[in-house]
Amino acid sequence: MxxxxxxxxxxxxxxxxxxxxxxxxxxxxxxxxxxxxxxxxxxxxxxxxxxxxxxxTKEALVEALVRDHFSRIADLAEAAVDAEGEPWDRFISLATICGERCASDRGLAAAVAGSREILGVIAEQETRLRAATTRLIEEGRATGQVREDATVEDVSMLMCSLACIADMENTRPDFSWRRYVEVAFEGMRAR
Amino acid sequence: MxxxxxxxxxxxxxxxxxxxxxxxxxxxxxxxxxxxxxxxxxxxxxxxxxxxxxxxTKEALVEALVRDHFSRIADLAEAAVDAEGEPWDRFISLATICGERCASDRGLAAAVAGSREILGVIAEQETRLRAATTRLIEEGRATGQVREDATVEDVSMLMCSLACIADMENTRPDFSWRRYVEVAFEGMRAR
DNA sequence: CCCGAAACGGACTTCTCCTTCCACTTTATA
DNA sequence: TATAAAGTGGAAGGAGAAGTCCGTTTCGGG
Known part of the structure; x- marks a missing residue:
């Protein structure tokens, strides 16, 4: 297209x-x-x-940055689906790698959160991302590692909040997105 | 003073x-x-x-809003310490009430995340908030409901990310801060 | 090596807000 | 109810950032 x-x-x-x-x-x-x-x-x-x-325009520049950012993240998610190892571990390493990306692309989280328009720009990448995520958590549920009621939206929210935390490390030195992965993502585990 | x-x-x-x-x-x-x-x-x-x-100035207006917001949240946290019931339940209802506040004060999360200066404005409220939070999670640990390694910073991060998610409900209808509490905060529970 | 097209740089214009200013209105006190 | 003080409204000023324009420079095919 x-x-x-x-x-x-x-x-x-x-x-x-x-x-x-x-x-x-x-x-x-x-x-x-x-x-x-x-x-x-x-x-x-x-x-x-x-x-x-x-x-x-400035907007076009931001869009290019955001598109690129999400494109890389979608790639990482797809790679996580095909990777070796337990589903849970792959899920967590995906989160970690995303955290790293968000930490080096700081400021973009706010761009995405702030504007309705930008959502259209990342639609394609988000579709890919959702597809990959869905497979990952389904595998996790199947092996009893991920909680039964987990949904793609849960993962989206966790990823977005991770980006926010990574962003905030600029202003809040007591924050650590790595620690955040250890805590918040743990909520996805089956009990 | x-x-x-x-x-x-x-x-x-x-x-x-x-x-x-x-x-x-x-x-x-x-x-x-x-x-x-x-x-x-x-x-x-x-x-x-x-x-x-x-x-x-506009800044002064934002500061007044932010101060008021945090002041209310600190009040809520202090109330949660003294409330009836299991520590874990009080922790979760605190999160829920904060979610409600953040949902009605949308836009403030960005203000706090965005500016280094505003951190000074909320210093006093944050001290109160930290004190209350510390007591709450200590009680939770004592009763074996909260994970052993939990820290105040964990709670700060969870609260901030909750605010971000509540913020995003404007632009992302698939997000739900209530669901986010169910998932992410669950990561604080002892296993 | 030469020349036309493509790309560049940065002073300048434009536009978007924040903020000021002051003549006018409302309140409270005697 | 008269008067001084406090408060109000909104046009206009001003600062700062986005975006334009065009003379100059650089690239690459012939």
Whole structure:
């Protein structure tokens, strides 16, 4: 669907595009949701014009970041389904890896939580994510490791809250998303 | 400390102050962190000037809201310590009541998560909250209902994540903070 | 090596809010 | 009820951040 017409991009343009994305990630992580376009440009070592050449609006830039983020997470979830080991252990390592991703992409949780519009952007990735998650918890239920009444939404909520906690580590040094996985995700275990 | 010199306020002023606070709460709940001062004024049925008479800046208004919010939650936690019943049940009802509060004060979670400065504002309430929480989980551990390694920070994280989930119910209808309490808080139980 | 197209940079414009200011209204006191 | 003080409303000011525009630079095929 929507086969993007492959148009070769000039080498420097592609390089700059990457620099901008990387700078934006860093800037959002440290400044939160109100990171500024000129600052992103400065951090990337380019002019604002260049940023706008690649992303017509700030919103588009955020969307690209968010899409990329969710895409990676969906990949990880799919990998967790096919991985070796007990379902429960795979579930927990998925949570851990997601935690790591969220910790390095700080600021994005707020973007997703804050806007209704962005939900459309991640629809496709979320479908993949749900599919993978569903299989994972079904396996877990089958082996009696995951609680009987567990649902995909439970996992979604846990993942989102994990992202929030990872986000908050910026401002709250007493928080630890790793510890959070140990505690909150334990609630999914069968008793 | 800081004995606020009691100065009688004119009746209409006090009424308007309440209207502004109420309107601000509603506006932040529906618009999120970027609710606008003129909109708050409009919703309260007053002019912007009046809003600024009571709260010198937008920040001050948010602070008042946040302080009030945490103050109520700290009250609830203290009540939970002294309440009847099993420690575990009191812990869960505390979580539930907090969920209710967060659900009606939507938008504040983001305010707290987003700014380092606001942490100072709630310092006093948080101390009270920590004290109450500590007692609650100690009782729970003593009766073998709460996991041995539970800490106050665990509870803080759970409460904050609960607030985030309640917040997200605006944009994500598949989320339910009540269900979240059933799942995530279960991770605090002794096994 | 040359030239046209693509990409760049950053000063400048535009737009969106927060906040101020002050003439006017309401309250409380004598 | 008259008067001073307190409070009010909303137009206008101002700060700051998003986005535009165009002269200059860089790339890559011939």
């Amino acid at each position: 929507t086969a993007t017409t492959e148009k070769p991009m000039r080498a420097d343009a592609r390089r700059n595009r990457e620099k901008v994305i990387e700078a934006a990630r860093a800037e959002f992580a440290s400044e939160g949701q109100d990171a500024q376009m000129p600052d992103i440009a400065k951090r990337a070592g380019v002019g604002v014009g260049t940023v706008y050449r690649h992303f017509p | 800081t004995a606020t010199t009691e100065k009688p306020m004119r009746a209409d002023a006090r009424r308007n102050r309440e209207k502004v606070i109420e309107a601000a709460r509603a506006e932040f709940a529906s618009e999120g962190q970027d609710a606008q001062m003129p909109d708050i004024a409009k919703r309260a049925g007053v002019g912007v000037g009046t809003v600024y008479r009571h709260f010198p």
